[in-house]
Amino acid sequence: MSEGNAMSIRIIKIINDIIKNDHELQEFTIIPTEDNTRNKSPVLYEEHNLGLESWCIKHVYEYACSVLFSQRKQLSRTPHSELEKLNRILIVAILINPEVGTFWNMKRELVEKDVLNTDDELYFSKIVLSHKSKSNEAFAYRRWLLSRILNKMAANHMAFPTHFLQAEFQVVHMASTKCQNNYHSWNHRIWCMENILTYNHNISQIVYSELNYSQEWINEHVSEHTGYHYRQYLIKLVKEHKRIVSIYESFYNFVVKSLLKTSNDGDWRNLLDYLLGKPNRTRLLEETCSYVNYISILLYDLFILIDQINEIYPEHEALYSHRKFLIHHLLKAPHDYHGSEFKSKFNSEILQLADGRNVTDSGAPDRSTKPDPSDNKLKMSVKQDDYVLYEILSTCERNFAAKNSNSMQLGRYRKWSKHVMGFE
Amino acid sequence: MVKLYCISILYKDTTYATWLKSAFDLQSFSFFQRGSVQEFMSFFCKTIVERTIPSSRQSVKEGEYMCHVYVRHDNLAGVVISDHEYPSRVSHTLITKILDEFAAKIPAVNWPTLQERDVTFPQLNTYLTKYQNPKEADAMTKIQEDLDETKIILHNTIQAVLERGEKLDDLVNKSEGLSIQSKAFYKTARKTNSCCSFT
Structure with a gap:
């Protein structure tokens, strides 16, 4: 067991280092393999793509869960320095299984405690979406982060910058492309329109470019109801x-x-x-x-x-x-x-x-x-x-x-x- | 999504098919899976050509993919793999066009002995890029009119194309063209009940 833990800790460290140092990571994937036959590190990293071989998932996830769930209750009393370590485990646990609400909630607490900053978290949730493009938890987390930013800006009477909206749309586009009829990503797009638009002065322009975008999309995805639905919303x-x-x-x-x-x-x-x-x-x-x-x-x-x-x-x-x-x-x-x-x-x-x-x-x-x-x-x-x-x-x-x-x-x-x- | 993934030209010896030229566009697949997807597409091309009699056309639906095959009377065969939105009619006319060009460029006597690496037919990649947009098909109206769609045999799974007693799982296991990693992919995909969909 302790040997497995040592391996898991090592894998968690490698993945965290890559995410921390590479700000252009394209995607994360779990690669199905039969067994650890080659006696090599299960973490693959090539051309800004990150892969994890499936044979090690069981061990890493087991380790991550045991640590995270034992720490969950005393999260409010955990010292600051420990929280960052906890986040490293959270990152890998969520990458492997993004559907666990508890993990995301722990992240939310860490953001509220200022252990994590919103930019890094938006980046991380994007990587999660590259793996599971239909993850509702990941989209919900993004909305939570964006709402925080919006509220801060509204309090300071700042307009929401257009490039921020474009960046969000790029993430949505990636998720919509990866999974056909991705209801979650289109919903997220509509949410952005509804919430961010009220803070932006350029509405006519944005709606117009969205109309053109949806036309392009429909031309390439002729049978996706979600694309038409978005156009009807517009x-x-x-x-x-x-x-x-x-x-x-x-x-x-x-x-x-x-x-x-x-x-x-x-x-x-x-x-x-x-x-x-x-x-x-x-x-x-x-x-x-x-x-x-x-x-x-x-x-x-x-x-x-x-x-x-x-x-x-x-x-x-x-x-x-x-x-x-x-x-x-x-x-x-x-x-x-x-x-x-x-x-x-x-x-x-x-x-x-x-x-x-x-x-x-x-x-x-x-x-x-x-x-x-x-x-x-x-x-x-x-x-x-x-x-x-x-x-x-x-x-x-x-x-x-x-x-x-x-x-x-x-x-x-x-x-x-x-x-x-x-x-x- | 309207998408062409693969165009492949093969030569069919009585029961055995060899690849003459292939082109792939696998950008939409996850980076670490492209290798396996490519192996599988090649594998399916060969398997299907071997089970199509000369002078006939077949279209096989497998999950969200469509595989179109045409074996000419002279045993030259073409396969197009696309997603389910790409118009079948365009796929079949594209195969006809490409095979005509290939036959004009490379003499028939060489087909049985040629190796894929010795064949120079760069047009295949150009076509794959160009015909991602099926509107390009307007240029092929003449061939389109000649195409008799009623003669295309349509199958709803790849299993339906296989001969009696054959099983896809066994074919995959026996295949030498598939790496251990690709076979692992196949097993995982099977488990989640979505063959070829490695997402």
């Missing part, structure tokens, strides 16, 4: 965020020049009047701006992004889901803009059921095409077919159906379109 953010006040030219120009074939007359408010039927001057300028961006991006995705992907990679369910999102939001947009309530066919039928009205009657009026009585009072009623956007959508859907008539997904999609949206 699109909704564009619509709702009050501080995005610049027009995203590339999307806007696509709609004006390529889709509508009109010249850009400079006043982007005209676009909304044209697409959505009639002007709503009660809207604030920045709200109008949000709507121009929102509708432009939706149209761009519908006509360019997923159309191109669908041609090369047919039959991907994720594409059809994104299409549903786009159509739903494009149908809903005019209602939102004019302040009337949008009811899809499905919703209105549910309401009818609740009202006890007859829905089996095929002649029953399609309520989604008729405005609510309450809207009539407000004189904001918009019939579904009297604005240009509706025409554009129905032509687009017809063409899409004709082009993909062989697709196995199309039938289901059409059913959704007809029965849920009430859209032909």
